[in-house]
Amino acid sequence: MLYYIKADKFLLENKEKHGGYLKIENGKFGDFVSDVPEGANVMDWSGQTIAPGLFDTHIHGVKGHDVMDGKPEAVQEISKAILPLGVTRFLPTTLTSSKEDLKQAILSIKEAINVGLEGAQSEGIFLEGPYFTETHKGAQNPSYFRNPDVDEFREWQSLAEGMIVKIALAPERENALPFTEEVSNDGVLVSIAHTDATYDCCKDIVDAGARNYVHLFNGMTGLHHREPGVVGAALSDSRAFAELICDGFHVHPQVASMAYQVKQEKLMLITDCMRAGLMPDGNYYLGEFPVVMKDGMARTESGSLAGSTLQLIDGVKNLRDWTDEPLYKVWHRGSLSPAESLGKADKLGSIEAGKLADYVVLNPKFEVQATAVEGVINYQRED
Structure with missing residues (x-):
């Protein structure tokens, strides 16, 4: 499964990144890109913040x-x-x-x-x-x-x-x-x-x-x-x-x-x-x-x-x-x-290329809008 996440903010290890697209492929985080290929699957979370699980x-x-x-x-x-x-x-x-x-x-x-x-x-x-x-x-x-x-x-x-x-x-x-x-x-x-x-x-x-x-x-x-x-x-x-x-x-x-x-x-x-x-x-x-x-x-x-x-x-x-x-x-x-x-930071804990794509979508009220495990959204807020 390959898709891109669009969001206002991303919580990275050493900074807060604004804008851009985050690649998700085969259950792992990929790189950030400024543009996506034509016809790409984009998950649009505009106005939201993406944080690691x-x-x-x-x-x-x-x-x-x-x-x-x-x-x-x-x-x-x-x-x-x-x-x-x-x-x-x-x-x-x-x-x-x-x-x-x-x-x-x-x-x-x-x-x-x-x-x-x-x-x-x-x-x-x-x-x-x-x-x-x-x-x-x-x-x-x-x-x-x-x-x-x-x-x-x-x-x-x-x-x-x-x-x-x-x-x-x-x-x-x-x-x-x-x-x-x-x-x-x-x-x-x-x-x-x-x-x-x-x-x-x-x-x-x-x-x-x-x-x-x-x-x-x-x-x-x-x-x-x-x-x-x-x-x-x-x-x-x-x-x-x-x-x-x-x-x-x-x-x-x-x-x-x-x-x-x-x-x-x-x-x-x-x-x-x-x-x-x-x-x-x-x-x-x-x-x-x-x-x-x-x-x-x-x-x-x-x-x-x-x-x-x-x-x-x-x-x-x-x-x-x-x-x-x-x-x-x-x-x-x-x-x-x-x-x-636990010695698991090579695969978990932050948004970094190659790590498992566990992430949380936060709305402006600091509420969990969605939660993904290895790139698959297993919870989404009903509203």
């Missing part, structure tokens, strides 16, 4: 469905629900749970992917846990916490047919260093989360291969002038990415702005969305925990934040408003940075 590397569920439901249908519904919101790629994300439930979740994700997803496409599985510690447990169930085990991970990876691309752990746990070295060498993104670690402990785990901090400022020791803690390690180490939930609940806007200024391209926007996303206020579950959502904020009975109900495009909007940075820069923190964190 968003990539949510940390999402548990949405619209009443959760990965831990252990059903392929749940993964399929999540895929379909986030496509109209501009997300073209995602990582179905598990929670700390029993061995049986984790295995079932992995199997259900694998089955859904193998059958084929109708909306956003999965780029693998993210295991959030179970190798955490209790002090900053958040909505993770401590009864299942344990030390990292390479043999256990190998069992999961075999079950997943190699689809696990990211796993989170607390670096202070026994065996965390050798586990990180071995798993990182296999190309899995080891991430730091739900931890009471010191700055030095974090530095050691990054030396061993860890390259990401999960939901920065949440589920970790804070910044202190005598002990920089996990937050200090995340902000000061240019080797590691840091995830940020920009819903205004998890992180104060001014702190989010500071994190953006410090981390720049190493900051990536996530949602950590759970099943209450896109749903009305009320009672829900996150894993085994009852959760109450009020005014869009989800909390456990103990008062801990329980994931979020944020949508990634709203996180982009918020960070743009909080930082007053150009949209093309902030947008890529939700598309290119996630792709780079």
Whole structure:
């Protein structure tokens, strides 16, 4: 399939391009041209902005469905629900749970992917846990916490047919260093989360291969002038990415702005969305925990934040408003940075010749007018 996109603006990696035609061929981006051949198929999005598809590397569920439901249908519904919101790629994300439930979740994700997803496409599985510690447990169930085990991970990876691309752990746990070295060498993104670690402990785990901090400022020791803690390690180490939930609940806007200024391209926007996303206020579950959502904020009975109900495009909007940075820069923190964190920036994350043609059409109100996956428009706004 060959066609050209005409639009007012295109959000590129290093600038905002105005006018012209973008070639789409065989599901990939081509070059920009000022004129098209006679009789060419032109998709006219005059008055609109074209942006790369968003990539949510940390999402548990949405619209009443959760990965831990252990059903392929749940993964399929999540895929379909986030496509109209501009997300073209995602990582179905598990929670700390029993061995049986984790295995079932992995199997259900694998089955859904193998059958084929109708909306956003999965780029693998993210295991959030179970190798955490209790002090900053958040909505993770401590009864299942344990030390990292390479043999256990190998069992999961075999079950997943190699689809696990990211796993989170607390670096202070026994065996965390050798586990990180071995798993990182296999190309899995080891991430730091739900931890009471010191700055030095974090530095050691990054030396061993860890390259990401999960939901920065949440589920970790804070910044202190005598002990920089996990937050200090995340902000000061240019080797590691840091995830940020920009819903205004998890992180104060001014702190989010500071994190953006410090981390720049190493900051990536996530949602950590759970099943209450896109749903009305009320009672829900996150894993085994009852959760109450009020005014869009989800909390456990103990008062801990329980994931979020944020949508990634709203996180982009918020960070743009909080930082007053150009949209093309902030947008890529939700598309290119996630792709780079997983070593997938050669094919995803930005509008560049040769990359997969995942793109979003934005109208002047910053609403998603259409979403395309590999050049095929799979969602279009009815109006």
